[in-house]
Amino acid sequence: MRRAVCPGSFDPITNGHLDIIERASKLYDVVHVAVLINKNKQGLFSVEERIALIEETCAEYSNVQVESHHGLLVDFCRERGIPAIVKGLRAVSDFDYELQMAQMNRGLTGVDTLFMPTSPTYSFLSSTLVKEVAAYGGDVSHLIPPTVHRRLVDRIAERAA
Numbered sequence: 001m002r003r004a005v006c007p008g009s010f011d012p013i014t015n016g017h018l019d020i021i022e023r024a025s026k027l028y029d030v031v032h033v034a035v036l037i038n039k040n041k042q043g044l045f046s047v048e049e050r051i052a053l054i055e056e057t058c059a060e061y062s063n064v065q066v067e068s069h070h071g072l073l074v075d076f077c078r079e080r081g082i083p084a085i086v087k088g089l090r091a092v093s094d095f096d097y098e099l100q101m102a103q104m105n106r107g108l109t110g111v112d113t114l115f116m117p118t119s120p121t122y123s124f125l126s127s128t129l130v131k132e133v134a135a136y137g138g139d140v141s142h143l144i145p146p147t148v149h150r151r152l153v154d155r156i157a158e159r160a161a
């Protein structure tokens with residue numbers, strides 16, 4: 001079985017994430033989507049909510065499994081026998097940090113990282129920008145799955161109340 005992991009914060013999942021997960025699901029037998037927990041970073045959505053949104057969005061991909069993990073990504077991979085990390089690369093600005101993480105992870109346990117060029121439509125897209133634009137009333141409906149958009153609009157309204 002060829003396994004890979006698509007890791008991230010996914011706060012929330014965007015069409016850019018989804019594009020990478022979908023393409024990875026065609027290349028690997030099992031794709032683990034790992035929501036990494038960062039206790040120092042308060043998210044807009046809880047980890048449980050992020051997992052539910054990813055599961056709903058990825059329901060059509062039968063070989064995609066969604067889990068959370070607290071700690072090092074390499075430990076997530078080691079515990080499950082996953083030899084490959086799949087990351088999307090948006091721009092040259094992503095490359096420096098992604099290369100550092102890839103080399104660190106390979107040095108720690110030998111796990112390799114494979115980079116997929118983002119689809120040009122999503123090369124500017126990040127969860128952070130989506131949240132910021134939506135918080136000021138901008139239309140982000142074309143950048144995130146419909147179910148995520150509904151939850152995002154509701155959450156922003158709850159926070160503003």
Ligand code: COD
Nearest residue numbers: 007008009010016036071072073087088101104118122125
């Ligand atoms: N197009 C294509 N790919 C995209 C896009 C887009 N528009 N947006 C995001 N992606 C891909 C990228 O590959 C990105 O890395 C990934 O999705 C996740 O993105 P985010 O924004 O949800 O998550 P990040 O960047 O905050 O995730 C960083 C990790 C959680 C993966 C990283 O910090 C990590 O591995 N943490 C675990 C602790 C650890 O092991 N630390 C040591 C690292 S060496």
